[in-house]
Amino acid sequence: MADHHHALGVDLNELYVVAHDLTEVAQNFAQASDLVSSCTTPDVSPPWMDIHPAWSELRFCAFDILYDTHTNLVDTAKTLNQNANDYAAADHEAAITFRKLIREDQQQPGW
Numbered sequence: 001m002a003d004h005h006h007a008l009g010v011d012l013n014e015l016y017v018v019a020h021d022l023t024e025v026a027q028n029f030a031q032a033s034d035l036v037s038s039c040t041t042p043d044v045s046p047p048w049m050d051i052h053p054a055w056s057e058l059r060f061c062a063f064d065i066l067y068d069t070h071t072n073l074v075d076t077a078k079t080l081n082q083n084a085n086d087y088a089a090a091d092h093e094a095a096i097t098f099r100k101l102i103r104e105d106q107q108q109p110g111w
Helices: 005-037 052-090 092-106
Strands: none
Touching: 005 052, 005 092, 052 092
């Protein structure tokens, strides 16, 4: 990563874009965890009673992994945004470039 001025602003924008993308990916994991959470458990009657404990454990593990991944991605995105903004606050020229590139990014289709 560049250490000052315009080049730093460009690099900070790249962090911002990655944070934006991670937020979108995190939403996919949140939706997946919601789907797993809403899966119905097989009846605790024959023939399902034998698989009920394994099914419940699998559902719990899958939900846990998906939810934790969502949380980690959101935390990472927040950290990247915070770091980019903190660096920009310390370098006026970098901040100008950073803010300009953010505005350009936000004009892109699908942003």
